[in-house]
Amino acid sequence: MKIFSIIMMLFLIGASIAVSMMKNLLSTIIIFMVYSLVMAILWQQLNAPDLAITEAAVGAGITTLLFVLTLKKIRGVKK
Amino acid sequence: MQSLILREVSKMIIPFIQIFGIYVIFFGHISPGGGFSGGTIIGVSLILYRIAHGKEVAMNKFKYNSLIRSLCGALIFYGILKGYSFITGGSGIHFPQLPLGTAGNIFSGGYLLPLNIAVGIIVSVTVYFLFALFYEGEI
Numbered sequence: 679m680k681i682f683s684i685i686m687m688l689f690l691i692g693a694s695i696a697v698s699m700m701k702n703l704l705s706t707i708i709i710f711m712v713y714s715l716v717m718a719i720l721w722q723q724l725n726a727p728d729l730a731i732t733e734a735a736v737g738a739g740i741t742t743l744l745f746v747l748t749l750k751k752i753r754g755v756k757k
Numbered sequence: 758m759q760s761l762i763l764r765e766v767s768k769m770i771i772p773f774i775q776i777f778g779i780y781v782i783f784f785g786h787i788s789p790g791g792g793f794s795g796g797t798i799i800g801v802s803l804i805l806y807r808i809a810h811g812k813e814v815a816m817n818k819f820k821y822n823s824l825i826r827s828l829c830g831a832l833i834f835y836g837i838l839k840g841y842s843f844i845t846g847g848s849g850i851h852f853p854q855l856p857l858g859t860a861g862n863i864f865s866g867g868y869l870l871p872l873n874i875a876v877g878i879i880v881s882v883t884v885y886f887l888f889a890l891f892y893e894g895e896i
Contacts, residue, residue, distance in 0.1 A: 727789035731781065735797040740884060743804065747891050 683723045690716050703749055711742045759811055767809035774802040782877040786869040787861060792876025799877065800884030807885075812893055821896050824882050831878040838875070842868050 693713040700706045714737030721730040782795030807815040845852040858865035889896045 728791065728794070731790055731794040732797070735794055735801065739801050740797065740888075743888065744891055747888075751891075 679723065683720065686716055686720050686723070690720065704746075707742060707745045707749065710745070711738050714738045714741070759809075763809045767805050771802050771806060774805070775799055778802065778877075778881075782873055783863065783870070785873045786866040787863070792873040793880055795873075796877035796880025797884055800881040800888075803881065803885040804888045807889065807892075816896075819885070824885070824896075827878055828882045831875040835872060835875040835879070838868060838871060 690713065693709055693716065697706055697709050697713065700709060714733060717737065718730045718734040721727070721733055778795045778798035780795075781790035781798060782792060785791035785795065803819065806818070810818075841852075844850070845854065855867045856864075857867050864870070886896055
């Protein structure tokens with residue numbers, strides 16, 4: 679289980695670098711959601727299932743929804 | 758953006774989301790979860806209903822008056838119960854308290870269950886309001 683956690687953590691570092699390097703805004707939001715989901719799995723590995731439920735509901739659900747709505751409102755999606 | 762597939766799938770999936778949220782709230786003191794996570798899950802189900810069925814249907818189903826009334830009622834209930842617990846517990850006054858029950862049952866943990874339910878109502882309505890204000894500018 680330790681190897682799994684290390685792989686997840688490397689994935690997390692890669693995702694957080696990709697969020698700041700990406701040019702397209704919609705891709706940034708989707709990678710941010712992936713980051714949040716991996717973080718929820720990692721909380722579960724660290725014996726904090728309470729925080730994992732909250733992270734999966736708020737970080738991957740509500741925050742992504744609000745970000746996509748804001749992007750639609752400011753017309754930041756490239757055709 | 759009203760598609761037939763979204764409407765039919767949301768009809769099937771919304772009850773399960775709400776039952777899971779109620780489970781997370783009611784078992785918050787003996788298993789992972791609590792008022793905030795369960796309230797967020799129920800709020801997401803309300804948001805899904807609004808996306809799938811459009812503004813008018815959702816506004817008829819979840820009226821502003823009833824939502825704001827339940828939110829304020831839950832807030833007042835939370836304040837009274839928490840204040841009662843603080844005052845009687847902190848200064849050593851021997852007023853009647855809620856029974857503790859046996860560990861492992863749903864009715865255990867004293868004040869935690871009603872406080873969790875109040876927090877769940879507040880968070881679900883707040884999340885729904887936040888989404889509605891972002892999306893269309895009116896509730």
